[in-house]
Amino acid sequence: MAETSLASRLQGTGAHALELDDVARHFGALVALTGINMRIAAGERRAVLGSNGAGKTTLFNAVTGDFLPTAGRIRFFGEDITDLPPHERIRRGLRRTYQISQLFNGLSVLNSVYLACKGVSRRRFSLLRPSISDVNMQQAESILHAVHLDRERDVLVATLSHGQQRQLEIALALAGAPRLILFDEPAAGLSPAERRDLVAILNGLPRHIGYVIIEHDLDVALRVSEHVSMMHNGRIFKEGTPDEIENDPQVQEIYLGGRHG
Ligand SMILES: Nc1ncnc2c1ncn2[C@@H]1O[C@H](COP(=O)(O)OP(=O)(O)O)[C@@H](O)[C@H]1O
Numbered sequence: 718m719a720e721t722s723l724a725s726r727l728q729g730t731g732a733h734a735l736e737l738d739d740v741a742r743h744f745g746a747l748v749a750l751t752g753i754n755m756r757i758a759a760g761e762r763r764a765v766l767g768s769n770g771a772g773k774t775t776l777f778n779a780v781t782g783d784f785l786p787t788a789g790r791i792r793f794f795g796e797d798i799t800d801l802p803p804h805e806r807i808r809r810g811l812r813r814t815y816q817i818s819q820l821f822n823g824l825s826v827l828n829s830v831y832l833a834c835k836g837v838s839r840r841r842f843s844l845l846r847p848s849i850s851d852v853n854m855q856q857a858e859s860i861l862h863a864v865h866l867d868r869e870r871d872v873l874v875a876t877l878s879h880g881q882q883r884q885l886e887i888a889l890a891l892a893g894a895p896r897l898i899l900f901d902e903p904a905a906g907l908s909p910a911e912r913r914d915l916v917a918i919l920n921g922l923p924r925h926i927g928y929v930i931i932e933h934d935l936d937v938a939l940r941v942s943e944h945v946s947m948m949h950n951g952r953i954f955k956e957g958t959p960d961e962i963e964n965d966p967q968v969q970e971i972y973l974g975g976r977h978g
């Protein structure tokens with residue numbers, strides 16, 4: 718039976734990674750999202766820009782299932798996931814970055830990523846002693862390489878710098894078999910050097926992994942994306958390539974005239 722449901726899920730492989738049809742989210746009288754129609758191709762890298770309160774994080778919450786939309790449908794690789802709980806979406810390869818939980822503070826960087834790999838692949842968390850031949854350990858090592866944390870592998874998570882913790886958050890999202898990752902302001906609080914590192918890490922991710930990135934820093938957002946969606950007042954008002962967005966008079970007014978530096 719598990720195989721049947723897997724086969725039916727894979728039928729959607731040729732479809733878009735993400736399709737949103739007329740998605741809305743209200744909080745009481747407040748319209749946080751309305752009329753959201755979005756198509757994100759498999760493997761695509763999309764930036765979502767917009768001022769504070771535009772609805773960007775609410776959009777992510779609707780996609781991950783943390784807050785269900787009040788209207789509309791959401792499909793993930795062809796499958797309607799609108800009403801699925803968050804863990805069922807994770808199981809299908811949808812990820813978002815979360816602040817690192819306290820749970821990991823007493824662990825080394827390598828072991829925390831190892832546990833995340835093991836948890837996703839075996840659907841349980843246990844503190845069994847890892848062996849070097851363990852496929853999860855090999856995946857954990859390659860993930861650490863991908864996020865530029867090779868040298869920190871044996872360091873305790875609690876002692877990482879802020880920037881390194883953000884890199885570890887990306888590592889945890891890469892555990893298992895992600896197909897689409899949602900990054901909510903990954904450059905927040907990073908130094909210029911750490912931002913450059915983040916751009917290199919995102920651009921170096923395996924091509925089959927798509928992502929959507931919410932990012933205030935235009936320099937970061939336009940350098941790590943292929944398409945950009947601009948949000949305001951719960952709506953998407955413009956989409957284009959990074960070039961088109963950068964040269965758009967309306968966007969220039971918002972970003973150069975506003976508080977976004
Ligand atoms: N859980 C919530 N309860 C009530 N209002 C919310 C909640 N989450 C977000 N909002 C409101 O929805 C709007 C969009 O918020 P958000 O999606 O966080 O914007 P952004 O991430 O673009 O800054 C804001 O007006 C915000 O106050």
Ligand SMILES: [Mg+2]
Nearest residue numbers: 773774775901
């Ligand atoms: Mg937000």
